[in-house]
Amino acid sequence: MEKKKGIKFSRIIFYLIIIGYALIALGPYIWTFITSLKPTSEVNNFSIDFSTLSFKNYTFLWKKFPFGRWFLNSVIVAAIVSIGNVLFNSLAGYALARINFPGRKALFLAVLSMMMVPGQIVMVPTFMLLTKLGWVNTYKGLTIPFLTSLFGIFLMRQFFLSMPKSIEEAATIDGLGRFGIFFRIVLPMAKPALATQFIITFNGNWNSFLWPSLLAKSSEMYTLPVGLNSFQGQYYQFWDQVMAGVMILSIPSIIIFLIFQKNFIKGISTTGMKG
Amino acid sequence: MPSLSKTEIQKNDMKGKGPTQNTFKKAKIREAIDGWLFSLPFVISALVFFIGPLIVAFLLSFKQYSFLDGSILDAEWVGFSNYIRAFKDPVFRKALLNTTIYAIGVVPTQLVIALALALVVNSKIKGKTFFRTAYYIPTITSTVAVAIMFMFLFKSDGVLNKFLGLFGVNPYTWYDNIYLALPLIMLMAIWSSIGLYMIIFLAGLQDIPDSLYEAASIDGASKWQQLIYITIPMLKPTIFFNLVVSLIGAYQIFDQAYVISDGNGGPLNSTMTVVLYLYKMGFDEFDMGYACAIGFILFVIIFILTLIQKKFFGEETKM
Numbered sequence: 001m002e003k004k005k006g007i008k009f010s011r012i013i014f015y016l017i018i019i020g021y022a023l024i025a026l027g028p029y030i031w032t033f034i035t036s037l038k039p040t041s042e043v044n045n046f047s048i049d050f051s052t053l054s055f056k057n058y059t060f061l062w063k064k065f066p067f068g069r070w071f072l073n074s075v076i077v078a079a080i081v082s083i084g085n086v087l088f089n090s091l092a093g094y095a096l097a098r099i100n101f102p103g104r105k106a107l108f109l110a111v112l113s114m115m116m117v118p119g120q121i122v123m124v125p126t127f128m129l130l131t132k133l134g135w136v137n138t139y140k141g142l143t144i145p146f147l148t149s150l151f152g153i154f155l156m157r158q159f160f161l162s163m164p165k166s167i168e169e170a171a172t173i174d175g176l177g178r179f180g181i182f183f184r185i186v187l188p189m190a191k192p193a194l195a196t197q198f199i200i201t202f203n204g205n206w207n208s209f210l211w212p213s214l215l216a217k218s219s220e221m222y223t224l225p226v227g228l229n230s231f232q233g234q235y236y237q238f239w240d241q242v243m244a245g246v247m248i249l250s251i252p253s254i255i256i257f258l259i260f261q262k263n264f265i266k267g268i269s270t271t272g273m274k275g
Numbered sequence: 276m277p278s279l280s281k282t283e284i285q286k287n288d289m290k291g292k293g294p295t296q297n298t299f300k301k302a303k304i305r306e307a308i309d310g311w312l313f314s315l316p317f318v319i320s321a322l323v324f325f326i327g328p329l330i331v332a333f334l335l336s337f338k339q340y341s342f343l344d345g346s347i348l349d350a351e352w353v354g355f356s357n358y359i360r361a362f363k364d365p366v367f368r369k370a371l372l373n374t375t376i377y378a379i380g381v382v383p384t385q386l387v388i389a390l391a392l393a394l395v396v397n398s399k400i401k402g403k404t405f406f407r408t409a410y411y412i413p414t415i416t417s418t419v420a421v422a423i424m425f426m427f428l429f430k431s432d433g434v435l436n437k438f439l440g441l442f443g444v445n446p447y448t449w450y451d452n453i454y455l456a457l458p459l460i461m462l463m464a465i466w467s468s469i470g471l472y473m474i475i476f477l478a479g480l481q482d483i484p485d486s487l488y489e490a491a492s493i494d495g496a497s498k499w500q501q502l503i504y505i506t507i508p509m510l511k512p513t514i515f516f517n518l519v520v521s522l523i524g525a526y527q528i529f530d531q532a533y534v535i536s537d538g539n540g541g542p543l544n545s546t547m548t549v550v551l552y553l554y555k556m557g558f559d560e561f562d563m564g565y566a567c568a569i570g571f572i573l574f575v576i577i578f579i580l581t582l583i584q585k586k587f588f589g590e591e592t593k594m
Contacts, residue, residue, distance in 0.1 A: 014395050014398065014400060015400070017391075017392075017395055018392070018395055018396065018400065018406050021392060021406075021410065022405075022406055022409040022410070024466070025409050025410050025412060025413055025466075025469075025470070026409050026412065028413075028424050028425070028428060028466075029412070029424075031428065031434055032424050032427070035427070044432050046434065046437060087316075088316040088317055088320070089317070091313045091314070091316060091317070092313060092314045092316070092317035092318075094313060095309070095310045095311075095313035095314045096314070099306055099309050099310040099313060100306055100310070101306050101307045101308075101309065101310020101311060102307055102310075103310075103311070104310060107314060107318075110321075114321065114325060114326075116577075116578065116581070117325075117329065117574060118523070118526075118527055118570070118573055118574055118577055120527060120529075120550050120553060120554075120570055120573065121329060121332055121567070121570035121571065121573070121574055122324070122325055122328035122329050122332055122570075123553070123554070123557065123566075123570070124328075124332060124335065124557045124563050124566050124567050124570070125327070125328035125329075125331035125332050125335065125567075126324055126328045127557070127558070128331075128342065128347075128563070129323075129324075129327075129328065131342075145320075145323075145324040147316070147320055148316060148317045148320045148321070153317060178305075178309040178313075179309075182313075203415055206417070207415075207416070207417035207418065207419075207420075209417070209418060209419050209529075209530045209533070209534075210529055210530065210533075210550075210554075213533070214554075214558065224417075225417050225418075225419040225420075228419055228420070228423070229419050229423075229533075229534055232423050232534070233537055236426075239427055242423060242427070243423075243424075243427060245423075246420045246423050246424055249417050249419065249420045250416045250417065250420045253415045253416055253417065254412055254415065254416070256415075257408075257411070257412065257415045258408070261408065264411070264415070265407075265411075265474055
């Protein structure tokens with residue numbers, strides 16, 4: 001009897017902790033969303049007058065400011081970068097896992113070592129290079145330098161190592177070449193890992209700020225985070241509109257996450273990267 | 276061993292066609308060509324956008340060079356003076372101090388909370404999926420969005436100050452206050468990455484075999500003892516992994532500091548971080564050589580910290 005009571009008590013504490021933390025995690029979004037529906041005059045009013053709520057701020061941002069354009073830029077850039085990563089990382093990951101070529105060990109070692117170098121070190125020379133190439137403020141500059149990723153290659157290599165070899169061997173005996181095997185047999189089998197890679201890269205790129213803030217110089221090339229930051233700087237007194245901007249930036253990530261949760265969690269627990 | 280299968284196939288081939296040295300050699304060359312062809316896009320990209328720039332950055336860090344000067348080759352060699360300058364520069368020292376305070380505050384806090392939440396979520400509770408999802412959402416949200424959200428919540432007439440006011444705390448606009456701006460960045464970083472580390476801890480927890488706990492409870496070990504003597508030791512590699520990822524991330528803090536200070540590290544450099552200072556030196560002041568030196572100092576700091584942790588955690592940690 002005594003013991004049962006103890007268990008019950010710890011249960012209650014458990015639930016209090018997890019519900020409490022769920023409120024901490026989701027509360028800011030809820031408050032942001034409510035604020036985004038208010039008129040500016042109501043922002044500092046903590047009671048909610050439901051008759052004043054509307055989606056006016058969203059249509060306003062979309063029509064009077066280039067949020068539509070920024071959104072489109074973000075989609076284009078994130079899509080190109082993700083497709084590139086899925087293709088090139090799986091090619092390199094496959095070579096490192098399966099092809100016995102001279103220099104393979106050295107290449108893998110290089111991948112691991114480069115993962116230890118903070119990317120900001122190369123910021124200055126890379127920017128100078130992109131300036132020389134005339135790629136600053138273009139889609140090229142926002143995408144081409146980011147088409148492969150070390151973590152992505154690592155993830156794909158681990159995946160291919162864990163895949164059974166027998167089917168590829170059978171295909172070799174049937175006379176299929178390396179590229180044939182890769183595109184017709186290996187990639188279709190790797191669909192879940194590719195989806196993981198695509199989604200994590202997409203989200204990481206969607207949220208990326210440091211590089212786009214350097215490479216997108218004029219408003220029509222801004223991605224959404226860069227655009228929202230500049231909007232916030234100028235219109236910070238209109239918190240209702242700024243909060244609508246925050247929602248425009250966050251909601252696509254949240255929706256993608258809710259749909260592809262399994263992929264996210266798998267990718268994260270293998271590499272610790274969130275994109 | 277991927278090579279094994281290939282030689283087996285080779286053997287089969289040879290049985291059919293007769294063992295010629297030639298086919299074997301051909302296959303080896305084929306492997307070499309295929310391997311490098313598959314890796315080619317990555318190798319090119321790494322050379323052009325990483326290794327090349329890394330070498331240039333290293334050279335630049337010993338030169339006095341501004342972007343407006345023209346050729347890098349003509350720039351003047353200045354030896355270690357960029358590095359020496361960094362350690363004499365009060366703003367860089369402030370940036371290093373801020374970043375270190377940030378790391379000391381953020382890393383342990385987020386890992387302890389993440390581990391505690393992982394333990395709770397991993398136990399037999401209802402709605403596990405919901406809680407896991409709820410905790411993870413801040414992690415996938417853009418740092419810019421999080422920073423702006425927190426600025427709104429922590430402005431002097433914002434909801435958080437209203438709440439704190441109930442306990443008699445005076446309202447401040449946190450991001451405009453030299454004492455509160457950095458803590459605000461720390462709070463948003465902790466809040467937005469607990470979910471990430473929780474998920475990694477959860478994966479680690481699920482790898483611990485149940486039999487260990489069963490054996491322990493037969494021997495009469497309490498839940499608390501099981502945590503101390505089984506869970507924590509078995510989680511050591513995961514803890515190490517999280518510590519490394521979290522610490523490396525902490526020293527690279529940029530986005531939030533940039534957003535809340537409008538890119539200048541203010542008020543009074545209270546939110547100046549190492550990467551933000553690098554950014555400012557490189558792209559506002561065009562002091563490229565100095566910016567590159569700051570980049571290498573950052574690299575050395577991160578490298579040393581990782582080595583120390585490895586030593587501290589012993590050799591059994593896989594990384």
